[in-house]
Amino acid sequence: MNLEKLFKPNSMAITGISKKNPLSAGRIIFVKNEFEMNVKVYGIHPAGGELEGIKLYPKLDKLPEIPDLLVIAIKAEDTLQYVQECADLHIPAAIIIGGGFAEVGNEGLKRQEKLEKIAFDNDIAILGPNCIGVYSPPLLDTIFMPTERITRPPKGSVALISQSGGVLVDQFFHKFNQINIGVSTAVSIGNRAVVDESMLLEYFSKKDENTSNIAFYLEGFKQGKARKFLELAKESEDMVITYFGGITELGKTATKSHTASLSGNARILSAALKQYLIIQPRSENELLTFLKLFDILSHKKKPFGGNEVLYGRVAVLSISGGHGVICADMLKKYGLSPVQFTDKEQQEMKELTNPVAREIASFNNPIDLTGSVQDEDIERVLEYLSQIQRIECVILLILPYAPSISFQIGRRISNVITNYKKPVVCFIPYITKYGLIIEALELGNIPVFHSIKEAVQAVSAMKNRTRINNLKKDNIFWEDR
């Protein structure tokens, strides 16, 4: 089954456009794509006429061309006749927005089975039913929430696939936008009657060159397709990340899922994911941190050249003792270890520091340059650390509260990193007035996080990414760490 027309159609028709209710799903999708996106749009309405000055067509076979994609946003009872029309007219792809299928009991289940039969018999790539569809910028956006209500993530390397439309729009879109993670395509799979997570994993791995990282929110694998998914993930050159909901007893009840799936047992699931080189974040926050880091490392502009984190040996550079302590507390949990500095190294770093700060600073790892720090101190010590071979990565805790740190500090740090290509992950508080500093770093494609924990998680993700890439390259079946 070819999924391309779902994401890259030349033209798209939409049914279910209400002339009375401006908040009907079909109408929102019609208006949004007509005025905001690049795909050619045709609106279907039994009475014809027009909406917002655009002509509507009474039937699919009256369109000037056969569209590549049909979006069906009408009630369940009337949906199948449109699916049949797709078959008759050879429309290769469809998205079914509405619910009323397998999720509502027997009658719906029968309806969904009929739908599946038409789709598979006629090779129609159908997404849904009971989904919010596709966001494929700048081409199309079938998400039936009004544009002014949602936030859209920037364009980037992450393909997003979610079993919950709410999670896609909120946990992903909103937070991607907030912390600047880029999306190639986003897909809501709903009941996944036809197109499922394995087919999407295969498509984004093999067919979509804009995608380098593939992230899933799932509440279990589609029945009988778990192994397929795992094997595809292991073969994929992309990073595959899965976040599972419904893995506890209470959560499982909430999914109402009766599939005898792998996710029935959280431990078996985790072991399988690990074995097949799929990343499973421990929390939603960790998921976002991983994706942000992977998106940065997938950019054409590689901030650290070919330098990678293999063993997790870090130096922590702080200007607040407490921040250094909190960071050190987290290292072990995330598989990282601080390098030890020799007396000579400590003495040399001390000499690079201004006379006031050096007397009260600490040059053990984590280094604490204190609130008396100046820009040059950070710059010189970071240069010094960049030249120490056994340090794989520097965690830089920047607190621009200190009076003598200037707003040039972002540019200065960025220059050091560009020169030495040593992996560096920065922590800076997320405060509007520090936007200048954050922006200077992000322009250099340097990872910036807004909590100490996220900075530590990011370095751990770099280490994990190196490991997975090496295993995939060597085709070694990974047994245990």
Added chain:
Amino acid sequence: MNLEKLFKPNSMAITGISKKNPLSAGRIIFVKNEFEMNVKVYGIHPAGGELEGIKLYPKLDKLPEIPDLLVIAIKAEDTLQYVQECADLHIPAAIIIGGGFAEVGNEGLKRQEKLEKIAFDNDIAILGPNCIGVYSPPLLDTIFMPTERITRPPKGSVALISQSGGVLVDQFFHKFNQINIGVSTAVSIGNRAVVDESMLLEYFSKKDENTSNIAFYLEGFKQGKARKFLELAKESEDMVITYFGGITELGKTATKSHTASLSGNARILSAALKQYLIIQPRSENELLTFLKLFDILSHKKKPFGGNEVLYGRVAVLSISGGHGVICADMLKKYGLSPVQFTDKEQQEMKELTNPVAREIASFNNPIDLTGSVQDEDIERVLEYLSQIQRIECVILLILPYAPSISFQIGRRISNVITNYKKPVVCFIPYITKYGLIIEALELGNIPVFHSIKEAVQAVSAMKNRTRINNLKKDNIFWEDR
């Protein structure tokens, strides 16, 4: 030792005001308090003259009055002479900003011992050395970071005590400001040579009526004072919350702390805190969530009247299935359990819901009203849940992306809560455009969080708060949960 003059002085003198360097600590503190705060300020400079048009005095004994508090922001070698002057002139309190004492080795240690002797012999409440002092709004602020660089939390019920100035300003001030947690007084204790965490716990518990919650960032207890701290906490009518840094081996190395303190073993520490009814959050985020909730519950305007969460029995009301599932996954970990709805209850809730949503909605717990939800549905179902006795708290997951949720929804929810006084914790995405909704809830003093996890943590904190208050009331020594 009376600490009152540290936090509520009528007048304050400052030494260490540089006429050349506008970023010197003493000068920043002088200017900040003169122009922004309410305390009467006197600047000391050996040469007299003036700064920013304000008269400077050459010596302490030339001031028009004996100040209540002296801020000493000069180098270590010259500090003791000022401490001696405090003794001679009977100045009851001092804050020593500079480092160069116990933290820098032998010479500094001797200096600190001399300082301690003068302080205890003369009953001077000395804060520091090596600290950033006190923020006691609207009276004084001795934090030597320029006002335009830091963010200040609103006025509220939380007394904050931190062993790290950086942690105080960043992890606390910035985040309190961001998520709207109010502070009564904030204190940086530095080397805690004289005034230590136990004395502060006693002061804020017994003497400060603006404080209802006392939070600490510590890297260990002061030697020999652990038991004192624990006992004071158990007697306190306030909630006592401690967040420890340096509890892992790596973190401990970072603190360079050689004190044989309780925190030497993280498990022993946790057990002791639990036994003495001190709350120990698992993460920095949890700390913030707890404090936000406690601050809300300490307001005069009690959003839930006398209703409390005792057993942790919750109903989850969502409009996104995925969010409900993620929430359900977290309940058990946080000691909460979902109530079961009877068929009759489910049917009754269904009838309260609009005809489109009711067909696809799910009325199990977690309830999923779906993206077809309207304001009235949320309002009616919340009213219905508020009347079910066995539900102690509703977790309301509001996603205003859905087209038919209006921006009145905050006001509507707030009204229901005001009428029924059922404890409700809301999740709403932190998006500028939803500020209207968030504000309407916060005006009603209703707890709003911006991640599902935080909402769950908050309910768990309500349960824990009830338990601790009951134990303190009944004077029962709590053994285990």
